[in-house]
Amino acid sequence: MTVSTPTPSPSAGSGSALTPELVRAVPKVLLHDHLDGGLRPATIVELAAEIGHELPATDAASLGDWFAESADSGSLVRYLETFSHTVAVMQRRDAITRIARECVEDLAADGVVYAEVRYAPELMVEQGLSLDEVVAAVQAGFDEAMSEAAAAGRPIVARQLLTAMRHQAMSREIAELAVAWRDRGVTGFDIAGAEAGFPPTRHLDAFEYLRRENAHFTIHAGEAFGLPSIWEALQWCGADRLGHGVRIIDDVEVGPDGQVSLGRLASYVRDKRIPLEMCPSSNVQTGAAASIAEHPIKLLADLRFRVTVNTDNRLMSRTSMSQEMWLLHTELGFDLDRLEWLTTNAMKSAFTHYDKRYALITEVIKPGYAALR
Numbered sequence: 167m168t169v170s171t172p173t174p175s176p177s178a179g180s181g182s183a184l185t186p187e188l189v190r191a192v193p194k195v196l197l198h199d200h201l202d203g204g205l206r207p208a209t210i211v212e213l214a215a216e217i218g219h220e221l222p223a224t225d226a227a228s229l230g231d232w233f234a235e236s237a238d239s240g241s242l243v244r245y246l247e248t249f250s251h252t253v254a255v256m257q258r259r260d261a262i263t264r265i266a267r268e269c270v271e272d273l274a275a276d277g278v279v280y281a282e283v284r285y286a287p288e289l290m291v292e293q294g295l296s297l298d299e300v301v302a303a304v305q306a307g308f309d310e311a312m313s314e315a316a317a318a319g320r321p322i323v324a325r326q327l328l329t330a331m332r333h334q335a336m337s338r339e340i341a342e343l344a345v346a347w348r349d350r351g352v353t354g355f356d357i358a359g360a361e362a363g364f365p366p367t368r369h370l371d372a373f374e375y376l377r378r379e380n381a382h383f384t385i386h387a388g389e390a391f392g393l394p395s396i397w398e399a400l401q402w403c404g405a406d407r408l409g410h411g412v413r414i415i416d417d418v419e420v421g422p423d424g425q426v427s428l429g430r431l432a433s434y435v436r437d438k439r440i441p442l443e444m445c446p447s448s449n450v451q452t453g454a455a456a457s458i459a460e461h462p463i464k465l466l467a468d469l470r471f472r473v474t475v476n477t478d479n480r481l482m483s484r485t486s487m488s489q490e491m492w493l494l495h496t497e498l499g500f501d502l503d504r505l506e507w508l509t510t511n512a513m514k515s516a517f518t519h520y521d522k523r524y525a526l527i528t529e530v531i532k533p534g535y536a537a538l539r
């Protein structure tokens with residue numbers, strides 16, 4: 167059985183001509199960004215030289231090209247192989263703190279006012295750091311950058327999401343780490359890595375634990391694998407949000423007359439306002455979408471799913487929040503109203519407390535957009 171829904175109408179014009187500068191200036195909210203997918207190429211070069219790690223290119227510009235080109239393979243598995251060179255330089259406390267600080271500096275400079283940045287602590291213990299020391303090192307970098315940004319008049323709130331790798335068996339331990347740190351900068355949990363062959367129910371124990379602890383989590387689902395992965399993430403695991411979730415489009419049917427029908431799962435996702443952490447450029451690189459112009463984000467936004475836009479991996483996709491928004495504008499016609507809607511959706515879907523979300527929406531996001539109209 168399907169649910170009929172009215173044919174979408176295009177969003178109203180906002181009256182303001184968008185420019186890259188304007189998009190950079192508006193307040194932005196980022197829910198899906200990987201710490202180990204956002205390093206500055208120059209930092210990787212420096213840190214690799216210090217530890218004798220061999221890189222595929224030795225100057226920052228060619229290394230940036232190498233990441234973007236290698237990630238552009240049409241396969242999630244090959245895309246993920248490039249992370250071996252970022253994770254390699256994230257094994258020392260001072261290196262992790264620097265990378266975390268630079269991450270938040272770069273986001274603040276791009277106009278991001280609230281960010282949840284994720285990484286897998288279990289990947290950063292090869293040289294003897296404990297999981298706890300890894301989280302502390304990241305938090306030290308976030309704290310430094312948040313203070314700097316506030317002093318510079320460009321405040322940003324940055325929170326950690328702890329990721330467990332779905333092919334490993336550490337999810338329960340990482341979930342416990344997230345709960346242990348929840349009042350000290352960690353705001354949720356996630357699983358990531360190759361999706362096909364590693365269903366979220368492999369980690370049911372971790373998700374059940376988090377639910378008992380009243381904790382929040384998102385799950386990468388519906389990126390390299392389709393509806394069954396999304397269904398498990400929601401109905402077996404109880405995910406609060408979906409990382410990507412782009413394949414929910416497989417449950418949306420557009421008839422020859424333009425009439426749209428939603429299957430039961432797509433209806434559920436829309437009715438329950440399940441946030442979709444969409445990452446357009448990353449999806450094109452891994453083959454989850456053919457192009458930005460054909461990305462399902464347009465139809466899903468028209469149908470008023472709880473859509474958000476995100477960077478995923480700024481290094482591998484050579485992108486930023488401003489760039490993703492600009493692409494949505496140039497390729498799909500998103501106007502300022504729709505960018506504000508995406509931003510408000512993201513803020514409503516954040517894992518920080520309701521009063522903080524409300525304050526950022528009413529005191530920062532709404533006035534920020536109003537001032538630029």
Ligand SMILES: O=c1[nH]cnc2c1ncn2[C@@H]1O[C@H](CO)[C@@H](O)[C@H]1O
Pocket residue numbers: 200201202203242246249253284285286289329358359360386389448478479
């Ligand atoms: O788009 C993605 N899909 C699935 N896994 C990802 C994606 N981007 C990064 N990672 C994986 O998440 C780990 C922790 O940050 C990264 O090391 C990478 O393996």
Ligand SMILES: [Zn+2]
Pocket residue numbers: 198200358386409478
């Ligand atoms: Zn991701």
